[in-house]
Amino acid sequence: MVGYRKRSLPWWKYTVEASAPILPVPVSLLSGFLGAGKTTLLKRILEEAGDKKVAVVVNDVAAINVDANLVRGTRTLANNETLVELQNGCICCTLRTDLVKAIAELANERKFDAIVVESSGVSEPEQVAEMFTVKLGNADGKKSKFGSEGDRRGVSEAARALRGANTLDEVARLDTCVTVVDCAAFSGDLTTPKDLVERFGSREKGDGDANPGDDRSVGQLLMHQVEFANVILLNKCDLVTDAEAAAVEASLHALNPEAEVIRTKRSKVPLEKVLSTGLFSMQKVLDSPGWLQHMRNNKVTQTREYGISSFTYQSRTPFHPVRLFNFLNDHFLVCLDEEEDDEDDNEEEDQEMSEGVEETRHQEDEDGVEEEEQGKPPLVVRQQIVEEKMSRQHQNLGHILRSKGFVWLANRDDVSGSWSQAGTVLELGCGGPWMGLMPEDMLPEEGSDEREMIERDIAGPVLLDRRQELVFIGRDMNCDAIVAALEKCEVTRKEASDARAAAGDDKNGGRYLRKDEWKLKLDNLKMAPIGEDPFPLWPTLEEMDLRGEGGDGNDHAGQGHGHGH
Structure with a gap:
């Protein structure tokens, strides 16, 4: 018989014949x-x-x-x-x-x-x-x-x-x-x-x-x-x-x-x-996932016979939003995460797209099915756009199968950007706060492996863990060309100086700034030639409400932003 007075497992995990679970x-x-x-x-x-x-x-x-x-x-x-x-x-x-x-x-x-x-x-x-x-x-x-x-x-x-x-x-x-x-x-x-x-x-x-x-x-x-x-x-x-x-x-x-x-x-x-x-x-x-293993190991691998390779791009200088967007838009279909209540801000963009595709809105796609969704070009048009972008990517950068990581945009010092690309499509949105800005009691326990990984990412009291860290996996990639293109997207000292001067915070031309401090607080960065930041607004630390004490009610803190930890 099975004793029933003390049960470490539910009764149905035992047979009548024996007490083995x-x-x-x-x-x-x-x-x-x-x-x-x-x-x-x-x-x-x-x-x-x-x-x-x-x-x-x-x-x-x-x-x-x-x-x-x-x-x-x-x-x-x-x-x-x-x-x-x-x-x-x-x-x-x-x-x-x-x-x-x-x-x-x-x-x-x-x-x-x-x-x-x-x-x-x-x-x-x-x-x-x-x-x-x-x-x-x-x-x-x-x-x-x-x-x-x-x-x-x-x-x-x-x-x-x-x-x-x-x-x-x-x-x-x-x-x-x-x-x-x-x-x-x-x-x-x-x-x-x-x-x-x-x-x-x-x-x-x-x-x-x-x-x-x-x-x-x-x-x-x-x-x-x-x-x-x-x-x-x-x-x-x-x-x-x-x-x-x-x-x-x-x-x-x-x-x-x-x-x-x-x-x-x-x-x-x-x-x-x-x-x-x-x-x-x-x-x-x-x-x-290969991207995560490469981010942690930070090494270049290559299968010579088939041209498969991977590498990690790292930098401690923020990207200029306009140049980064132009680079991405040249080589990928870019999807930007936006707040659901920002519809009014996009009316002008929607109108431009509507006018641009009015003549082809009712054109049949490859399967003979008429495009029904308002505001989206027909499939045949999107196919042509993809072919042009992929041709440019293969010629300039090689075949990028997968890239993933996080980015630092100038004028967004509190939060990281979450970058995820697979084939044609690249998604970029708010990834959550930088770990160096998190309250002490919300960080992993002191001495844990997770805490040590975070501390290794901290580059001093100014930059903390703000950085670019992107893993690329592809076939016949031109790694040097990818790195050079991304470096051109970085903010220059001249641009930063002009932004600080416009804000009245140049501190005598930046002579008294701490090391790397010139990279921060670039809210007045010029967005030439388009005149505005092409990326949607991301929530601030206050709006994220990390402790759940109010805010906008949206959970922005954990949107896939693992920092590779």
Whole structure:
């Protein structure tokens, strides 16, 4: 008999025959774009599972779950497998409670050796992974990670499915994150100007995965899926030459050095590579992106055979906003994060764009679909713009696959800029306060590794940790040209002196300024030739309200600004 007076684990983790705890069921998460080969991989798992009992959770987000229909016809499904269908939503957003409930119920049946979850093509695996460790807690329907006021029923059902467990990983642990990449489409997806609806179809119209208004770029989504993976299946290698496959494989190794990259045809892979591998660790996978490893190691790497290289650009001088914007706009499609309530400030810009594309607004795109979204040029126009920018980038800088880090803009001394580029698209917005300006009690504990990393970034009492730190990963990159171009974007002493003089704070021409102090307080910096700062306003330290005591109610402090720590 099992003693019940003192329980270190919930009762359902014990069998009647013995008091040994039941181990959580391993879960494999399959990510990848529509058409990359996720469903084919799923069918292979079911067909080749043998005596292994596998449960499958399929999420297609379309009104009719085509993937579920395909898998249902698999020969062995009726024997050792169970299929759970999730429809009309994406498991990384609208179906969070459904997914938790489905996995928990399967795990608590205690008859499966593994659970496989096929996510939609627009899902970010990190968001799905977070669900395994978040405490459900608010089963009474209060606002939680799993839903809002309108999700009381879903939250309660998910909590009941956990049968007393606090988190999903107590009954089912995330074991392996597998990303399937279409080798033939990799380069095109990185450089396409299409938005997610144009690339994957609209869930609202019932012809695809994406939600209308989803402003993520295709390249950024692909990069998220590649960087958050333990195993990357480079599929459809039979559709390209061996040299092309090798070049894509080398790129994937550079983008995620910790992942195992396996070339496949028709998603054929040994099951031990994708089931019950024990590879997943949240901290390990968060540390796996190539850009982050290079930022921490600060070294140049190069794969000579395929021209893949990476390097870190560092500087302690702020960028001139106008020159930086012009450099970025010459070589990328630039997306600038803006405050939601700044619509009035953009009316003039919207009017100019409207006038510029009026003649082509109703022009049909490559698929014959008329452009519907107001204010955005038709796809054929955007494609032409991308081709021009990519041609300029390849000629001047080489092929930049990925760049990420943070920047310091002149006249914005309190907060950093968060820079993230994947293929064609470069996003730049507020990254949060510099760590040197944070209150002492909000910093990591003295003597910890995190604290030591922050202190190494401090360059004295004037600059603190303000700096440029950008990692570039690419193919046949001209590193010297990239560095030279960025150095030309830096503020000069003459510009700084003029700005201080205009503010009446030149201190006798700067003779009595402390070392590097000339780089600060450049609010009167001339913005020639356009006359104004091209970047949207970012919140000040006071507006960020770091201690949650008031402010504008927006959480600006933690918007992806990790400083590489």
